[in-house]
Amino acid sequence: MESGVKFLLVSSEGQETAGAPKSLTFFFFFFHCLPTKRAARTQGEKKKTAPRTNCKVTRRARREMSMNADLGKPRELTGLQQRRALYQPELPPCLEGKAIRVEFGDSTTTIDPTCANMVAQEFPNTFGQPLVHFLKPNKMDAQANDEHPPIRVGVVFSGRQSPGGHNVIWGIYDAMKTQNLQSVLLGFIGGTEGLFANQTLEITDDALSAYRNQGGFDFLGRTVDQIHTTEQVNAAMSTCCDLDLDGLVIIGGVTSNSDAAQLAETFANHNCKTKVVGVPVSLNGDLKNQFVETTVGFDTVCKVNSQLISNVCLDAISAGKYYHFVRVMGWKASHVALECALQSQPNMVILGEEVAFSKLTLKEIISKICDGVQARAAQEKYHGVLLISEGLIESIPEMFALIQEINILHSNKVPENNIPSQLSPWATALYNYLPPFIRRELLLHQDSDNSAQLSQIDTEQLLAHLVEAEMNKRMKEGKYVGRKFSSVCHFFGYQARGSLPSNFDCDYAYVLGHICMHILAAGLNGYMAFATNLKEPTNKWRCAAVPLTAMMSVKRHSRSPGAVPTGKPVIHPSPVDLQGKAYALLREKASSFLLDDFYRTPGGIQFDESGANVKPITLTVEDQDYLGDIELLQDYLEKVRNIVKPGCSREILKAAISSMSSVKDVLKVMSAPFYAELPLFNLN
Numbered sequence: 001m002e003s004g005v006k007f008l009l010v011s012s013e014g015q016e017t018a019g020a021p022k023s024l025t026f027f028f029f030f031f032h033c034l035p036t037k038r039a040a041r042t043q044g045e046k047k048k049t050a051p052r053t054n055c056k057v058t059r060r061a062r063r064e065m066s067m068n069a070d071l072g073k074p075r076e077l078t079g080l081q082q083r084r085a086l087y088q089p090e091l092p093p094c095l096e097g098k099a100i101r102v103e104f105g106d107s108t109t110t111i112d113p114t115c116a117n118m119v120a121q122e123f124p125n126t127f128g129q130p131l132v133h134f135l136k137p138n139k140m141d142a143q144a145n146d147e148h149p150p151i152r153v154g155v156v157f158s159g160r161q162s163p164g165g166h167n168v169i170w171g172i173y174d175a176m177k178t179q180n181l182q183s184v185l186l187g188f189i190g191g192t193e194g195l196f197a198n199q200t201l202e203i204t205d206d207a208l209s210a211y212r213n214q215g216g217f218d219f220l221g222r223t224v225d226q227i228h229t230t231e232q233v234n235a236a237m238s239t240c241c242d243l244d245l246d247g248l249v250i251i252g253g254v255t256s257n258s259d260a261a262q263l264a265e266t267f268a269n270h271n272c273k274t275k276v277v278g279v280p281v282s283l284n285g286d287l288k289n290q291f292v293e294t295t296v297g298f299d300t301v302c303k304v305n306s307q308l309i310s311n312v313c314l315d316a317i318s319a320g321k322y323y324h325f326v327r328v329m330g331w332k333a334s335h336v337a338l339e340c341a342l343q344s345q346p347n348m349v350i351l352g353e354e355v356a357f358s359k360l361t362l363k364e365i366i367s368k369i370c371d372g373v374q375a376r377a378a379q380e381k382y383h384g385v386l387l388i389s390e391g392l393i394e395s396i397p398e399m400f401a402l403i404q405e406i407n408i409l410h411s412n413k414v415p416e417n418n419i420p421s422q423l424s425p426w427a428t429a430l431y432n433y434l435p436p437f438i439r440r441e442l443l444l445h446q447d448s449d450n451s452a453q454l455s456q457i458d459t460e461q462l463l464a465h466l467v468e469a470e471m472n473k474r475m476k477e478g479k480y481v482g483r484k485f486s487s488v489c490h491f492f493g494y495q496a497r498g499s500l501p502s503n504f505d506c507d508y509a510y511v512l513g514h515i516c517m518h519i520l521a522a523g524l525n526g527y528m529a530f531a532t533n534l535k536e537p538t539n540k541w542r543c544a545a546v547p548l549t550a551m552m553s554v555k556r557h558s559r560s561p562g563a564v565p566t567g568k569p570v571i572h573p574s575p576v577d578l579q580g581k582a583y584a585l586l587r588e589k590a591s592s593f594l595l596d597d598f599y600r601t602p603g604g605i606q607f608d609e610s611g612a613n614v615k616p617i618t619l620t621v622e623d624q625d626y627l628g629d630i631e632l633l634q635d636y637l638e639k640v641r642n643i644v645k646p647g648c649s650r651e652i653l654k655a656a657i658s659s660m661s662s663v664k665d666v667l668k669v670m671s672a673p674f675y676a677e678l679p680l681f682n683l684n
């Protein structure tokens with residue numbers, strides 16, 4: 001341990017974790033050292049069949065769909081909202097005109113080649129489709145087409161609210177109307193339940209006017225982020241057929257986009273003409289991979305949370321008497337917590353990924369927090385801010401096992417009250433050790449993907465409670481001689497989720513909306529819209545579409561390399577990369593964060609003038625090198641060819657190969673012919 005604040009990764013058996021990067025120390029232990037009013041959208045009438053224009057959702061339908069009866073009621077926009085409604089997002093040059101060039105790459109496989117056969121079997125109609133790029137046509141471009149037939153598209157908010165979602169709809173609408181004024185865009189009212197029950201609203205300029213660049217999903221509302229039971233899929237298909245839709249756009253995160261892939265496959269199988277497209281919209285920032293750099297809403301949520309955390313830091317240092325335990329939303333992955341930590345620099349940060357990696361028990365976590373509190377007390381500091389991710393609770397090995405047992409009992413339809421008596425003996429012991437409020441929260445009914453409701457489990461309160469008990473114990477035993485430990489707890493989730501979107505999220509969502517329309521106009525099915533080069537200004541973004549199946553994998557029950565993948569292929573949330581630059585930066589600053597109170601004040605989101613460009617994008621996105629682009633890959637491959645010449649030394653070959661390893665991964669997914677060349681260089 002380095003000055004008591006850093007330590008080597010140790011497994012629960014007390015051994016140094018095999019394969020772990022030796023230098024990886026626990027970061028958390030630093031601890032870290034219009035103006036038009038909304039009346040417009042209430043026009044229309046309820047309908048199930050043609051004429052397919054506007055529809056009004058009756059009170060009864062709203063009740064049946066468990067929808068809020070206030071959805072769609074006129075509301076007054078504040079001055080700031082009115083100004084935001086006038087903001088015009090920028091488009092990259094390829095999306096500016098009426099014509100576009102669609103370029104097809106080679107066929108794709110999947111992000112994890114060991115699962116390719118399983119994905120291919122499960123998705124015979126939609127697996128292996130090519131990556132697609134949208135480019136600005138040349139003057140002489142024969143492929144570029146100015147004439148476009150009208151199309152009919154439906155759009156649904158499937159995933160949880162995320163700032164910027166409304167702009168996806170606006171982007172689809174503008175792109176459709178630019179190509180053909182006769183095209184029709186229908187929004188499903190009440191999210192997926194509106195899709196199943198065929199409740200639509202025709203999107204018009206008027207209806208959109210109060211929702212451009214606004215937060216929330218209240219234009220159409222949302223219900224459950226789930227389209228996967230047979231009844232749900234059939235209901236969705238019957239609605240799309242009834243409405244004679246050419247396309248269906250599904251807005252959401254990993255679960256919604258996995259469902260989109262399933263819908264696309266089923267529709268193709270049943271010769272349903274509707275093509276399905278997914279858009280990565282989620283505050284969690286966990287739908288990221290070789291193709292997708294970030295999700296819509298992540299930027300805003302990180303900015304709002306960072307402001308709140310930094311306010312708490314300043315309050316803490318001013319009074320000098322409380323430890324603040326802050327949990328931020330972000331579901332299973334800790335991208336939001338990592339970004340907010342870099343932006344606001346609290347004293348301690350605990351990411352779920354680092355706990356899972358080192359298999360730290362709850363007791364060990366508490367003991368390390370207490371060590372941090374004691375180290376600060378030695379400097380006469382009796383305040384501090386601890387940041388944790390929402391998914392931390394599931395990352396603690398014994399808590400994970402307990403949650404799994406509860407999940408299985410839930411899936412077997414055991415009533416909530418009977419679950420405790422059916423737990424295994426060791427799980428019962430752990431369950432009984434936990435404070436009553438956590439026990440209650442762990443038993444809550446499951447989330448739509450059959451996992452625990454992470455937002456409802458007050459992990460920050462659990463930690464505060466256990467840390468206080470341990471500090472009191474240390475005091476009694478004479479091991480701690482400072483002031484009495486005192487804590488305040490916060491959960492920052494919904495506060496940020498409903499925020500006005502940042503300029504970045506407004507632009508990103510609007511651009512993705514345009515790309516969705518181009519995917520559908522090209523007749524593609526089972527794709528996700530994505531844009532790359534996001535750290536550059538919008539005019540340098542590249543626009544593309546990736547088959548949803550290319551991002552799928554199948555979970556292995558064991559982590560050993562030979563373990564066979566089991567279960568259904570889905571798009572999994574990507575965890576924080578513990579080898580990545582952003583995490584390395586956090587680790588590097590850990591000890592000074594813990595002891596030196598290097599609080600940072602990023603302030604609120606700036607929309608206008610110079611402030612708007614001070615921090616245009618999150619650090620975690622800025623720090624990544626993305627390769628989801630065929631031109632870039634060609635460029636890399638060219639470099640490999642230049643370095644690796646016949647007869648060159650083994651060292652040169654090895655160096656070239658290691659620097660190209662991530663390229664190899666991308667090539668495997670994107671371009672079989674390119675990849676075929678690489679084994680020539682394989683020295684392993």
Ligand SMILES: O=P(O)(O)OC[C@H]1O[C@](O)(CO)[C@@H](O)[C@@H]1O
Nearest residue numbers: 160283284329330331390454455
């Ligand atoms: O609105 P709900 O059901 O509380 O959803 C909470 C969940 O949704 C998210 O905000 C987005 O996926 C998660 O971070 C969180 O666990």
